[in-house]
Amino acid sequence: MMSTIDLTLKIWRQKNSDALGDFETYILRDISTDMSFLEMIDVLNEQLTREGKEPVAFDHDCREGICGACGAVVDGVAHGPDLETTLCQLHMRKFKSGDTIVIEPFRSIAFPIKKDLLVDRSALDRIIQAGGFVSVNTGGTVDGNSIPVSTETAELAMDAASCIGCGACVASCPNGAAMLFTGAKIAQLSLLPQGHPERKERARSMVTQMDKEGFGYCSNEKECELACPKGISIRNIARMNREFLKSFLLGE
Amino acid sequence: MWFLSFIKTSIGKKLVMATSGLLLLSFLAIHAFGNAAIYMGSKYFQIYADFLHGFPVLVLIFGFGLLLIFLAHVGVGLLLFFEKRKTSSRYDVETRVVENTFASRTMPYTGAWIFVFLIVHVFAFNFGKPEGVKVSMLVQQYFSGFFYSLFYIISFIALAIHLNHGFWSMLQTFGLNHPRYNKLISTLTVAVPLIFLVIFGGIPIYFMTGSAAGY
């Protein structure tokens, strides 16, 4: 049996990065509870288009929780009320008929709003460019398992590597910090032997870039950990702090 | 200068906070140990005080070092406080998933209270110390005043709240977060502030309640 709900949406509308934005209120009827949150916005956008109005701009791609493109702050929570769930995987059965839902973009000094719910998260890309990679010589392919790695370590690295770069940690952090994202990326590479040759430079240059982009500092509020759709642990931030200290004390 | 570029970074500032916090904590531990002599009576406390001031140069050097560490902690703390104000209340609906503790929310304010307390405290027992009065007697004199004692007790509560977030936060900043030790750390972040509260806060209560009759 399909059940449907009626909703009031308050959505942040902003023409472009220079314009002043404001909330607009919309009424949606007969939304199937089997829909995802993004499908619900699709329905709204069809309605708006039919009325000759500008549809709500938002980012999305895979719609299966693996690409990191989607994301908005729903009733004050990044990616909405469901734990370890991206916005595209959030379902309307989490809401009740008659609910008013407030939808805002991911806000941070380092994430300028492009339009409506669409924000520019390229600052995260520039942190990766600063050191979130390993340099590999071209030539014959190296044997896959030539350097043994213990299962525990491989699992920890995989946990860190599951970060999809969505930016929810930044959006939810009271300080607008990108520590969870940067910590996950640094941890992932520092755990594996392939990441070791560059690890001293890496922590320093990625953190320096992170600061340059305008992200805040960490006051250990743990909010990011629960907003993260991939359940990345703040243990990765501790690991980054160690890497950073080592790179400053012992690095060249 | 590597240290300058170090404290320019966000993590560097936090590490300054954590290191100065740890040093202040170590000082507090020694200070608590010494002051606990009060519970043994005025004679023993005076012996401790005289012993300590038998090394005037060392006391001076440590005092200056402590002042520097303290100023670093307060200075960087203020920087972080003003940076935080830039990012707060940016959403129309503010929801915290993790209820932020009273302690973490009030770090700058409990800190500011400790700051004021220390000015009063240092003035009372160091610079403003009346000539010719033994410190063991001075303690008794001060704490027989109700409001003076109350001010001390409130300040030690503020310190305990500060450390309730500060202790685990410091370890996390140093990179100490491991499933094997996290249970211990969450116990210590309550126990350590409580121990300080009992030892320090007990002193004014000791005099106020008259348990110090034989002091």
Ligand code: HEM
């Ligand atoms: C005996 C006195 C004090 C001790 C033992 C102490 C200890 C600590 C410790 C251990 C931390 C945690 C550091 C970290 O998060 O890595 C901390 C943080 C902090 N302290 Fe203190 N502190 C003292 C006095 C003060 C004073 C006087 C102030 C300010 C006027 C202050 C302001 C702060 C602030 C704002 C933080 C949090 C920084 C952040 O948000 O990350 N503290 N303190």
Ligand code: SF4
């Ligand atoms: S750490 Fe989590 S919340 Fe932050 S960018 Fe990665 S997946 Fe998103």
Ligand code: FES
């Ligand atoms: S659209 Fe890819 S994670 Fe949501």
